[in-house]
Amino acid sequence: TLKFSGYKVIKSCIVNDRGIHICKSMLAWQLFAKGATPASTGMKGDHFVGEYYVKFNDEYKRQVEELIAKGMNKDDAANQAPIMQAAKQMLRDWEDGKPAVMELWKKMNGWVYDGFDITYKRIGSDFDIIYYESDTYLLGKKSVDEGLASGVMIKKDDGSVWADLRDEGMDEKLVIRKDGTSVYITQDLGLAQQKYEKYHYDQSIYVIGDEQNYHMKALKLILKKMGKPYADGVEHLSYGMVELPSGKMKSREGTVVDADELIDEMVEVAKQKTEELGKVKDFESNELRSLYDTIALGALKFFLMRVDPKKRMVFNPEESIDFHGFTGPFIQYTHARIKSVLLKAGVNWQSAIGNQQSGGLLKAEKDLIVMLEQYPSVIQQACTEHNPSVIAIFIYNLAKTFNGFYTQLSVLSAESEEKKILRLKLSAMTANVIFSGMHLLGIRVPERM
RNA sequence: GGCCUCAUAGCUCAACUGAAUAGAGCAUCUGACUACGGAUCAGAAGGUUUCAGGUUUGAAUCCUGAUGAGGUCACCA
Numbered sequence A: 001t002l003k004f005s006g007y008k009v010i011k012s013c014i015v016n017d018r019g020i021h022i023c024k025s026m027l028a029w030q031l032f033a034k035g036a037t038p039a040s041t042g043m044k045g046d047h048f049v050g051e052y053y054v055k056f057n058d059e060y061k062r063q064v065e066e067l068i069a070k071g072m073n074k075d076d077a078a079n080q081a082p083i084m085q086a087a088k089q090m091l092r093d094w095e096d097g098k099p100a101v102m103e104l105w106k107k108m109n110g111w112v113y114d115g116f117d118i119t120y121k122r123i124g125s126d127f128d129i130i131y132y133e134s135d136t137y138l139l140g141k142k143s144v145d146e147g148l149a150s151g152v153m154i155k156k157d158d159g160s161v162w163a164d165l166r167d168e169g170m171d172e173k174l175v176i177r178k179d180g181t182s183v184y185i186t187q188d189l190g191l192a193q194q195k196y197e198k199y200h201y202d203q204s205i206y207v208i209g210d211e212q213n214y215h216m217k218a219l220k221l222i223l224k225k226m227g228k229p230y231a232d233g234v235e236h237l238s239y240g241m242v243e244l245p246s247g248k249m250k251s252r253e254g255t256v257v258d259a260d261e262l263i264d265e266m267v268e269v270a271k272q273k274t275e276e277l278g279k280v281k282d283f284e285s286n287e288l289r290s291l292y293d294t295i296a297l298g299a300l301k302f303f304l305m306r307v308d309p310k311k312r313m314v315f316n317p318e319e320s321i322d323f324h325g326f327t328g329p330f331i332q333y334t335h336a337r338i339k340s341v342l343l344k345a346g347v348n349w350q351s352a353i354g355n356q357q358s359g360g361l362l363k364a365e366k367d368l369i370v371m372l373e374q375y376p377s378v379i380q381q382a383c384t385e386h387n388p389s390v391i392a393i394f395i396y397n398l399a400k401t402f403n404g405f406y407t408q409l410s411v412l413s414a415e416s417e418e419k420k421i422l423r424l425k426l427s428a429m430t431a432n433v434i435f436s437g438m439h440l441l442g443i444r445v446p447e448r449m
Numbered sequence B: 001g002g003c004c005u006c007a008u009a010g011c012u013c014a015a016c017u018g019a020a021u022a023g024a025g026c027a028u029c030u031g032a033c034u035a036c037g038g039a040u041c042a043g044a045a046g047g048u049u050u051c052a053g054g055u056u057u058g059a060a061u062c063c064u065g066a067u068g069a070g071g072u073c074a075c076c077a
Helices: A020-032 A045-069 A074-080 A082-096 A099-123 A133-150 A184-199 A210-225 A259-277 A285-305 A328-345 A363-385 A389-408 A417-440
Strands: A012-015 A129-132 A153-155 A161-164 A172-176 A204-209 A234-239
Touching: A012 A133, A012 A184, A020 A045, A020 A082, A020 A099, A045 A074, A045 A082, A045 A099, A074 A082, A082 A099, A099 A259, A099 A285, A129 A133, A129 A184, A133 A153, A133 A161, A133 A172, A133 A184, A161 A210, A172 A184, A172 A210, A184 A204, A184 A210, A204 A210, A210 A234, A259 A285, A285 A328, A285 A389, A328 A389, A328 A417, A363 A389, A363 A417, A389 A417
Parallel strands: A012 A129, A204 A234
Antiparallel strands: A153 A161, A161 A172
16 A cells, blocks of 8 residues: 555565474474374374463473472473573574574474465565565664673673663663573564665664564664664554454464465355355356456455454454445445446447546445545545545545445446436446555456355 | 553444534345346344543543453574
């Protein structure tokens, strides 16, 4: 959307492909997998690796409880559980570049990326550039050295490094662990720098969940203190969590709705619904499959897009696959219907010259025109607010207005030839705006459905 | 516990940033010229905007307090 209004946009994505969490998965795999691979189990790579992350946490929890039962206090137990010790050791080995660890790391990451690729491709997501944390964290460490030199950061006796933000009303923030390994924010310092050097951006918009508000504030402050020119351009577009009716999604407890499963489910519903209506009997089977995908994804994306991103929302899988009302399929249907009418009308009308019956507009026609005229300003608004939901709402209203117009007035058998041309043109414009608006939301609209 | 968000119809969301009768969709009920594609359209019903104070000509919106929900305060990312 930003691109559409004249900004030059570089979509980037940071993959946190290193760190203690990866080590945990790797360790659990070594301990429990007995040589299993995604291929041997038939699982998607990212799911497969995720499973071992969960296994690690289960085992970790068990060990901690065991230690507590032996009379150890909670904090010590959390630190001394052997499996956690091992994970930490592995992280150090990784940063030292030990071959065995590196090899395992590459192998498992490969699995994960394969899984991601499939999903991203399916939902039509793409990035101009992907950063890997494994590439940026070293630069982050360099940033820390710089911070130390300029006095923004201080090194404590045990070797850990901190940024003092207390005079800004915040606490001290750890930037390097005492064993010299880097933490989350270290990598972010490097990333900000790397991005700036490459693009000299005016604005760098971080789309991150609102639970990291504090983190982003700290990041910006540190950059500012270090006198980085890009500190002011760093903007945090925080979004609220998506919850389930049954409660929050927690990866550790397995209460997540998996994107792949959800999409499959919705495709199934789209299929049933379409078959019920029996309007596309002449479609080839691969056309059908792509149609179901378009509808299912359209429904899903629209459901997420229509809400102000800053707020938390409850995602009800059952409701999202409802194709009535304020939904993606409603709009797709409207578009398909317009196309059908236009098709029937032939092409002669396109060359016909518009007429000057300014006084003779009926209310339904006027309403539609008014709607169409608002489109540019709506985009503008969505842009400045970083809020795509205004587009979603607008397109929905447009479709609704058009449907009203459509049922009140006949297009093909209009009172006069002039009216017919006018209405055809209005219909065509509506279809274009719907197409364009939905495109901005990353949603496709079918010619027929 | 400190700090930060949020609370609107039974449910999911709006309300142009202080303005006139608080709007949509779902669910519920009633209808649609004998369907240019009915995945549609027209209508009904549904509200003390969590509670209690305050500021203002005017408050869902701003301030204070209460209650409830979530987040964050890690040598996790």
